[in-house]
Amino acid sequence: MMILLFDIGNTTVNFAVAKDNEIIANYNISSDLNKTSDEFYIQLKQFIDLTKITNVVIASVVPKITLELVKLVEERLKIVPLLIQPKTKTGVKVKTDNPREVGADLIAVAAEVVSENKSTLIIDLGTATKYIYVKNNAITGVIITAGVEISINALTKNTALLPKIDIKVPNKVLETNTISCMQSGVTYGVAAQVDGLISLIKEEVKEDFKVITTGGFSNIIIPLIKHEQKNDPLLIFKGLLKIFKLNER
Template identity: 50%
Template sequence: MILLFDVGNTEIKLAFSDGVDILEKYRISTDKNLSSDAYFLQIKPFIDRYAFERVAIASVVPIVTKALKDLSVKYLKMTPLIVGPGIKTGVNVKTDYPKEVGADLICAVAGAAKYEQPVLVVDLGTATKYIYTEKNTIKGVIITPGVMISMRAMVSNTALLPEFDLEVPQNVLGTNTIACMQSGVTYGVAAQVDGLVKRVHDEVNKELLVIMTGGLSEIIKPLCETKVIKDENLVVRGLLEILLKN
């Protein structure tokens, strides 16, 4: 069995694979203050019933990367593959500063490699990333504040707007404060997706396959007018593909 860690700023996804398919997936919160021992206690109930042969980590949080690396060495008795410079990924990066491109973006493109046509990946994470890829090459990226960041910013920077749950209101036009705020961060993000997909399409002048991933894709995808394919395993599948190349 293979253990895969996809580490984001808000949550860590654990995925188990037999080397071909993603068999199970779990989520825990990202905490920069936790030690390798504390993280092990969190994931122990999930991993106890398996014997793992390989471990791979894709992370955008360096201090958590170290904790998970130490966890792997101490408890699983193996050194994990960590996506970064010097690792074979099969992904070309055509940007101004390739070393700045995060491991999550690299894995997303590796996961989309099976599609022959140009792809725009919409990753709804802590930040929302739009990754334009063609023939396994990253050709451009858009980064916007994520849904949860927008929610927190709206509440923390206003005196009268209350905390609210992320739900899709029945109507776009709200008639109470909570519904108005919920509409802004759900229909608003969907409208952003539709608008940016169109602008990318017009700029590259090519038909795009739009793939949405990330924990909030289930909420946002039905609200989009754009035809979107939802793939919750895109990043961890890309991480698996990178591991198999090494």
């Protein structure tokens, strides 16, 4: 059994292949709203042998891309994909004011840790930075903030004299040239926010919890974080695989 797992975000479409309950490969392409199902098909074929895929699972926060990928899967692969949506069995309770507002990506990462005995804070360092608190098989609270990429884009789009820059960690926190100053702000700044919010959450929940980091910018930010944490870049795919097994049964 070969399972194709999709995590469709605003910046990238991340996808992985699972075989025998193990993630064996993962890739990403840009989230292009103008791309058709045929164009996605041509792109995906460059990475994986689609003829060997037997099942597909999709978690998405971009409806337009979801439609194109569902069309691709149904027409090209002759498979009805499993979409992560309110009616889907996930094993995750959502204790929020409006559970239907909670994104499929948040539910998917939570699905991987709900069986843990200890409460867990998942920090997803993607386009936005998301903090998902999981306790007793339920999402009990979430924080969403501007991530590294959003912060950079906000700076360059709203200030005429600031240049577009590569995202990397400068040598010092206090820098002396424009580009390094911006890089310091969005890397050390996000790391300081992560550490600060972990401390505030500890004060609020008044219990010990594990911290798991994931997401595309985790490799940049993790070395700057002072709190103990475990990084799992495949967390969302593991969660999607767990949800697939739940629905398969």
